[in-house]
Amino acid sequence: MPILFEEADILVVGDVMLDRYVWGQVKRISPEAPVPVVQAQRTTETLGGAGNVAYNLAALNCRVSLIGVCGADPTARSLRDLLTAKKIDDLLLADPARPTTTKTRIMAHKQQILRLDDEQVRPMDAEIIAGIRNAFSTGLERCKAVVLSDYGKGVLAETSFVQEMIQACRSRSIPVLVDPKGMDWQRYRGASGVTPNTAELEMVAGSALETDEAGLIAAAEQTRERYGLEWLLVTRGAKGMCLVRSDTTPLLIPAQAREVFDVSGAGDTVIATLAAALSVGTPLADAARIANQAAGIVVGKLGTQPILASELATALHFNDQRRFFPYSAAKLSDVPAATEKIGQWRAAGERVVFTNGCFDLLHPGHISLLYKARSLGDRLVVGLNTDASIKRLKGSGRPILSEHDRAAMLGALACVDLVVAFDEDTPIELIKALQPDILVKGSDYKPDQVVGKEVVESYGGSVQLVDLVEGYSTTRLTEKVILEYQRRSTRIDAK
Template identity: 50%
Template structure:
């Protein structure tokens, strides 16, 4: 399987399958691709030139279309629910298409897997890894979201052991994440860009009350975890009940420990534990203008005057 480049496809003669995008098909064939019929002609020309059996055309938001020597074999609509970064989506599609063909799957099923994998990849930031669990979830019509991402510590450590065996770096951050807002999301996206997997240590409800006061959390732990798990930039969520995440950090052994705010690196809890294993600490600035406290104060200010004396709206 070849993900081709350039005008001259003769150099790919002997490949079983090609995975060009629309622009590459037009460039190499010299034919318009402005209709399904014209795209079919262009794909057929490429197969004749290279003697390939299959051409899987990646079409971005248009999905993927598979052609064989007999003509159109299948079309897969785009599957991405959130698009964060298209980097590496074509590579993901080519890799999965080739792997599926090597495993003797029918070409149409191989194209479906390639399309599902690309849809997962573009929902992540940067050059992303698509895991078997994510692919299986997509095949079953579900997302590896909140429920799949919330793990007990023992299960998380086993999962991270497998991921590290494949060379992936683990980023860790922690917090209460009560009433998640844009500032939280942008911070987590920045943290995720630093490595391959983002693990969030989430304060349970009791520890949030100790840290923030009796009126908190505003949103219960399970719901906070589900909200975090719904973000494509978050890979795993694990609860902790201590006032600091030190014990959790020592167990997870992240490659990169991330903290938000105006902390100095020496003030970050877990710094010594991470650096003693060759990891590093990153301090990211908070996004200005967003905070849970400000949101709560705004709600109270705007809606308190609307209540009647009995406290009803």
């Protein structure tokens, strides 16, 4: 299912938020109350709500414009700076009468301790609605899909205004996708599709759904017909997704995730990926499957983080080859995406370790090296020689396994956080780009033989040599296999 989103142009309208994370450590309980004392160390900020939908689209290399409301406060400045940094067209309206919606999460030891919400929930004033209407009319002239991201903060509260936007899209044959909120779906009537989770569908259906799939499908079909929708995509967590359409049988899509860290923002990823795929002409069923793969990747991340184009491309490649490795997809990356991830890790105070190699025929010696490297820091990035690089270094008979297979096996290891391929003979350029805190090689090297030593030490990093497990090498394993094959062939010929 190869797909490129560079031609996608999406307009996102909805409740925009700033997600703020205060990272710290807990070492004691407060003497004032039985609560943990978090020693704050650093703060990071990212786009939330409809902003996260736009962020996901931008990370997929789509052109994206964002319409919403913020305050006229310092937090709004932070929000707008993030939009600029992510190359999202800023069409926000400033409302001095309300604060910028902010969700502050207190994090310790990779766990959320507390969330603080600064918001004002009420419908928009007429002047703000008029500004949104003008921005929407302008954005509609070039976009290929519209996403209405409703978080119940007020931007999409007025039924007549939401209906006005949906009808404008329908008159131009522009698909309009809705991420819903609450029980009142009258304002979504006539949209192309809606993406509720199971709890949201239960709310609008008015009763708990049956545990069997037939009950879910029946409720989804009735809801789709009631509100004049072309389709309804129900996200079901660990059970995957259910797609009901007017023109064909329901489609049940199994979940791809096997390791769940945080479901924050997964719904944003689903609707963003779905909109991107539909806007470039992908059939609805395929678009839903792609969105399902994207969701399976982001729930393996901590905090609100988008799906990256490189992550999705890798997952789709393995799926096309019927070799999808669910543990690996979020770990395989190109250099720009790796640089962004490492920046997020550093912002959370984590030390990044780097090692590199061919890793052709992964063996216990490799695994020992990788686990020892990981123990020296908080995150391990592995630089992996591409197939072309290995052929130049080791001859036409190598590699034994393709770079995709080698990357997938490395990514399946718990000690590996990121795998980045490089096509040069040495990883020097990759090291310069990623700037790890610690560079690791095996003890068969001397410090002055380690490629990248000078680079890492120039910015205060260090080089560490770790002991190797004796008796393992890919070359010797390959020779052993060849000798055994020759021995058996000779025995067969003798018979």
